[in-house]
Amino acid sequence: MIENKHKPDKLTGVKGMNDILPCDVGLWRFLENAIKSILHAYGYRNIRTPILEYTSLFRRSIGEVTDIVTKEMYSFVDSLNGQQLTMRPENTAAVVRAAIEHNLLYDGPKRLWYIGPMFRHERPQRGRYRQFHQVGVEALGFAGPDVDAEIILMCQRLWSDLGLTGIRLELNSLGHKHERAAHRDQLITYLEKYIELLDNDSKHRLYTNPLRVLDTKNPALQDIAANAPKIIDFLGEESLGHFKGVQSLLSANNVSFTINPRLVRGLDYYNMTVFEWVTDRLGAQGSVGGGGRYDPLIKQLGGKPALACGWALGIERILELLREDNPVPSDDGCDVYIVYQGDVAHSRAFVMAEQLRDTGLDVVLHCSTDNTSVSLRSQMRFADVSGAMYAVIIGDDEVRQDEVSIKLLRSDRTITNADRIQQRVPTKCLAEFLTNLIAAKTKKY
Ligand code: ATP
Numbered sequence: 001m002i003e004n005k006h007k008p009d010k011l012t013g014v015k016g017m018n019d020i021l022p023c024d025v026g027l028w029r030f031l032e033n034a035i036k037s038i039l040h041a042y043g044y045r046n047i048r049t050p051i052l053e054y055t056s057l058f059r060r061s062i063g064e065v066t067d068i069v070t071k072e073m074y075s076f077v078d079s080l081n082g083q084q085l086t087m088r089p090e091n092t093a094a095v096v097r098a099a100i101e102h103n104l105l106y107d108g109p110k111r112l113w114y115i116g117p118m119f120r121h122e123r124p125q126r127g128r129y130r131q132f133h134q135v136g137v138e139a140l141g142f143a144g145p146d147v148d149a150e151i152i153l154m155c156q157r158l159w160s161d162l163g164l165t166g167i168r169l170e171l172n173s174l175g176h177k178h179e180r181a182a183h184r185d186q187l188i189t190y191l192e193k194y195i196e197l198l199d200n201d202s203k204h205r206l207y208t209n210p211l212r213v214l215d216t217k218n219p220a221l222q223d224i225a226a227n228a229p230k231i232i233d234f235l236g237e238e239s240l241g242h243f244k245g246v247q248s249l250l251s252a253n254n255v256s257f258t259i260n261p262r263l264v265r266g267l268d269y270y271n272m273t274v275f276e277w278v279t280d281r282l283g284a285q286g287s288v289g290g291g292g293r294y295d296p297l298i299k300q301l302g303g304k305p306a307l308a309c310g311w312a313l314g315i316e317r318i319l320e321l322l323r324e325d326n327p328v329p330s331d332d333g334c335d336v337y338i339v340y341q342g343d344v345a346h347s348r349a350f351v352m353a354e355q356l357r358d359t360g361l362d363v364v365l366h367c368s369t370d371n372t373s374v375s376l377r378s379q380m381r382f383a384d385v386s387g388a389m390y391a392v393i394i395g396d397d398e399v400r401q402d403e404v405s406i407k408l409l410r411s412d413r414t415i416t417n418a419d420r421i422q423q424r425v426p427t428k429c430l431a432e433f434l435t436n437l438i439a440a441k442t443k444k445y
């Protein structure tokens, strides 16, 4: 074999797809825990669907002329069987597909949630990645407007539990299909008057998806979009009643909102209530999350007709806000790091580590990096960077006395000077001693 004298190319991750390193995981877990406790508080149940789905699922749900389907999907042909597959760009379609496939609504409506990676081929920038994460809820089989308000309240509770400010709620109603059709006709007539001024994207959407022209981010088109016919003026009594119902439930629960008549959402399956959480704190990526009703979707995908609504929030964008607002919680290190000197201490430490784990403590036992024994002092440096709360030290003297020394490693505000003193305890009392010490502190967030 010819040896390659050239240095191999440096390996990197795929553009727009991020590694989440151990030092970042503390904040992720903090957010995930906050989210999960709210989802449980409202009785939502977790559902986990695959990353890959047949491409047709997204074409039939999200819509053929949406940005996601026309230019953002990671789609490919399975070389083994020629099937067209897509890495999920969002998860509502898959949850609905799974609910239909497994007949989940057979005994009544369902409140579901998911969390996980989504994939869109976009230009990577702050808050916009090619692999990103969403948490979402889908309330399947409910007519609203109470459920519409419920899912909005869940987000509001999340912002308040996380201490996040500067996130506004925008609300609109897209009404029923026939109401959108009447609005669409007038909207096209209106936009045709300005056809010369429209950008290419908007010209493209004029006859395929004119509602999306209202959503344009092009500053030059803001006036045209602002003065366009508003969908709300086309809503009949029932749609208006539903929309008012959502608003009054939100007001009764002190949720502030503004009505944005141009809010249309980028996916085709929405109807009636739509909403978006927006912030000015993330530059161009102002949308933290959004959702609404998608009553026609279950039927459209072949299920027994049932009404539905949901939302999806972007985890990376929430994390960005959290990082700005709060000191980053450290990754949660172990309770105990055990260091030792000599062979007798080593085997004693090994057994001790297992016994401590039996009692429920999280324990790291020092292991050699190169098969030579290192001093207690150097082992303590490993203990320090491990993030463990306590070091348990077994030196020669401890072996002779059948004792161990315990040293506090982490510094945080809950720690008193008395805690800092290194203590010696008989080996047999170690587990109880440590458990009491750790129970007295708020160990994990
Ligand atoms: P945007 O207008 O920013 O492209 P969107 O309307 O495409 O957002 P949705 O499809 O409604 O977004 O997805 C819900 C949430 O998922 C967004 O509000 C955002 O927080 C997050 N999100 C969407 N696309 C990305 C991405 N490429 N990178 C990171 N987060 C994203």
Ligand code: MG
Pocket: 266
């Ligand atoms: Mg987008």
